[in-house]
Amino acid sequence: MFGDISAIDLARFQFAFTISAHIIFPAFSIGLASFLAVLNGLWLWTRDDIYLRLFDYWKTIFAVVFAMGVVSGVVMSYQFGTNWSVFSDKVGPILGPLLGYEVLSAFFLEAGFLGIMLFGRERVGDRLHLAATAIVAIGTLLSAFWILSANSWMHTPQGYSVNDVGQFAPEDWWAIVFNPSFPYRLVHMVLAAYLTTAFVVGAVGAWHLLRSPESRDAAIMFSMAMWMALIVAPIQIFAGDSHGLNTLEYQPAKIAAMEGHYESYPDGRAPFILFGLPDDATGETRYAVEIPLLGSLILTHDLTTPLLGLDAFPEDARPPAAVIFWTFRIMVAIGFAMLGIGLWSAWARWKGRLYDAPWLHRAAVVMGPSGFLAVLCGWITTEVGRQPYTVYGLLRTDESAAPLQADAVGASLMAFIVVYFLVFGSGTIYVLNLMVSRPKDKIDIDEIGPTRTSGITPVAANLIARRATSKE
Numbered sequence: 001m002f003g004d005i006s007a008i009d010l011a012r013f014q015f016a017f018t019i020s021a022h023i024i025f026p027a028f029s030i031g032l033a034s035f036l037a038v039l040n041g042l043w044l045w046t047r048d049d050i051y052l053r054l055f056d057y058w059k060t061i062f063a064v065v066f067a068m069g070v071v072s073g074v075v076m077s078y079q080f081g082t083n084w085s086v087f088s089d090k091v092g093p094i095l096g097p098l099l100g101y102e103v104l105s106a107f108f109l110e111a112g113f114l115g116i117m118l119f120g121r122e123r124v125g126d127r128l129h130l131a132a133t134a135i136v137a138i139g140t141l142l143s144a145f146w147i148l149s150a151n152s153w154m155h156t157p158q159g160y161s162v163n164d165v166g167q168f169a170p171e172d173w174w175a176i177v178f179n180p181s182f183p184y185r186l187v188h189m190v191l192a193a194y195l196t197t198a199f200v201v202g203a204v205g206a207w208h209l210l211r212s213p214e215s216r217d218a219a220i221m222f223s224m225a226m227w228m229a230l231i232v233a234p235i236q237i238f239a240g241d242s243h244g245l246n247t248l249e250y251q252p253a254k255i256a257a258m259e260g261h262y263e264s265y266p267d268g269r270a271p272f273i274l275f276g277l278p279d280d281a282t283g284e285t286r287y288a289v290e291i292p293l294l295g296s297l298i299l300t301h302d303l304t305t306p307l308l309g310l311d312a313f314p315e316d317a318r319p320p321a322a323v324i325f326w327t328f329r330i331m332v333a334i335g336f337a338m339l340g341i342g343l344w345s346a347w348a349r350w351k352g353r354l355y356d357a358p359w360l361h362r363a364a365v366v367m368g369p370s371g372f373l374a375v376l377c378g379w380i381t382t383e384v385g386r387q388p389y390t391v392y393g394l395l396r397t398d399e400s401a402a403p404l405q406a407d408a409v410g411a412s413l414m415a416f417i418v419v420y421f422l423v424f425g426s427g428t429i430y431v432l433n434l435m436v437s438r439p440k441d442k443i444d445i446d447e448i449g450p451t452r453t454s455g456i457t458p459v460a461a462n463l464i465a466r467r468a469t470s471k472e
Helices: 007-046 049-082 085-119 126-155 173-177 182-211 216-250 252-259 294-300 321-350 358-366 370-384 406-436 458-471
Strands: 160-162 168-170 272-279 284-291 389-391
Touching: 007 049, 007 126, 007 182, 007 370, 007 406, 049 085, 049 216, 049 406, 085 126, 085 168, 085 173, 085 389, 126 173, 126 182, 182 216, 182 321, 182 358, 182 370, 182 406, 216 252, 216 294, 216 321, 216 358, 252 272, 252 294, 252 321, 272 294, 272 321, 321 358, 321 370
Parallel strands: none
Antiparallel strands: 160 168, 272 284
């Protein structure tokens, strides 16, 4: 049925498909949880009803996204025991506890306080409700901490020994958790999550500004998102550069493939290849468009530091350059486009035209999904660049797979594709429908007179009282 496609290739594609479907939800929920905490804090500080409306608007979206993230994440754990049972056996003593810590700390916080954040304001009071929202946000960050620690160890393993049965056994948990690539990857991913959320919020605000320029709800959403883009985008570019230097030190083959360098530069002075077609079969980047010397300046911040090319590594230890060469460039291009939108918004704000700049708003709508695309491209660059290893330099991918038949893996892959598009496609459409609707009060305050306030919630009563006072 699947021709010459091997079981291991199908298993790799299945894991790539499921993790790609999963990662976009945490990338959004991490930033959105922090955004909700900020909105909640602003409402408690200013008592401006608009922040409460925005909180209620985005918390519904967060609940749906969080649920889809949990469901899509559970599936991946089963693949460790089916398609990748050899990998699970060998790395289980290290990755098992790390993933367990994620459940015991991060997921317990998220699950324990999510209900209070969504439904508990009237029961616990405003201050405790803010605390619950902040704890959920902290839980999402802790989840990223443990997941990225486990994944980073697979890229830069340390603190382990190999026992008598060939398993990686922990020797130093501090070295395992805080492995050399972990701090860079954690910062890079969290900033990516914040930028992803900022551009989704900005796109929603811009969408409503284009249709209702007088909407204060849309104006505040757009303003907050553009501040985040302006501040975080340049920080992310700096963090990405630092991450690249770390990768060059510990995974030079990945950097060589990302840059399309098949030949080494023992004297430095490497060019930067803007575009080209890497050809792993011939060992060259065809039709290369190069900028002389810039490659060395970007990668080493020096012109004379030697740079290794793919020719410095055995052919069976090289990552596929044709894939990560382009995913890396797409990610970088999106990062600079985000910076451009941030700078454009700063100029419009300085001119007093932030809310009266239709071309900026249209650009922000177009950039709405850009964070998701950048995260996917970054993840592909990272994970494909680690190949042909699951644990870099120690355990090869073809040694990690379970002894499965191609037809069995292929059948489950097709089932995943159908179910994922039905379930998560429906969820995504529902979220988009929520986004195109405008934020609204839970009740129409103008239609509630003083004799009709019995039985309403305390929050609504406060809103009515403040509206009545402002009218007087």
